[in-house]
Amino acid sequence: MKAYYFDNVEGDQRLPHFDSALPPVSQSDLAKYGVLYWHIPIDQDGNWEQAIDQIAAERSYKNRDIINVSKTGLGDLYESKIKSFFEEHMHEDEEIRYILDGAGFFDVRSPQKDEWIRVHVDQGDLLVLPAGIYHRFTLDEGDYIKAMRLFKDEPKWTPYNRSADTDANQHRVTYLQTFAA
Ligand SMILES: CSCCC(=O)/C(O)=C/O
Numbered sequence: 001m002k003a004y005y006f007d008n009v010e011g012d013q014r015l016p017h018f019d020s021a022l023p024p025v026s027q028s029d030l031a032k033y034g035v036l037y038w039h040i041p042i043d044q045d046g047n048w049e050q051a052i053d054q055i056a057a058e059r060s061y062k063n064r065d066i067i068n069v070s071k072t073g074l075g076d077l078y079e080s081k082i083k084s085f086f087e088e089h090m091h092e093d094e095e096i097r098y099i100l101d102g103a104g105f106f107d108v109r110s111p112q113k114d115e116w117i118r119v120h121v122d123q124g125d126l127l128v129l130p131a132g133i134y135h136r137f138t139l140d141e142g143d144y145i146k147a148m149r150l151f152k153d154e155p156k157w158t159p160y161n162r163s164a165d166t167d168a169n170q171h172r173v174t175y176l177q178t179f180a181a
């Protein structure tokens with residue numbers, strides 16, 4: 001995992017958009033914004049599965065599935081899914097992704113200054129975005145990610161795109177009350 005401020009330069013969303021002149025963003029900075037991270041290497045003896053099971057039990061993640069975001073994995077839905085993942089949105093529950101293969105970028109909005117922070121994830125990274133955080137996702141230039149999605153309830157993906165209505169959503173309001181102070 002590598003986190004840094006997004007450079008806000010127009011261009012291919014799959015490029016790093018890294019500017020070394022901007023200050024670094026650490027794992028503890030992310031935690032201050034409610035974004036949690038673990039690295040659990042995928043090993044042959046299955047220890048990673050036990051580690052995921054333990055975190056899932058501790059955090060009440062009862063369900064899981066696997067998503068393959070690539071042209072072959074999504075087929076006819078590829079273009080529309082890539083577009084919708086990159087629309088700025090929030091969810092009313094946590095977004096939990098464990099990266100099994102490939103790589104991509106989650107962009108999260110800092111709660112105080114509303115700046116984009118870009119988080120590059122690849123194999124073995126487990127990222128938890130809190131309910132109410134504005135974010136978006138894109139593949140990187142590898143054009144492929146396979147991720148386990150974990151859920152507290154039934155598997156679903158309900159995005160609320162950024163708008164005045166979504167700003168007033170109780171999960172958004174609670175997120176800001178908790179993390180923007
Ligand atoms: C790496 S999983 C694909 C992106 C996704 O599931 C999501 O919810 C983006 O916000």
Ligand SMILES: [Fe+2]
Binds near residue numbers: 089095
């Ligand atoms: Fe999302």
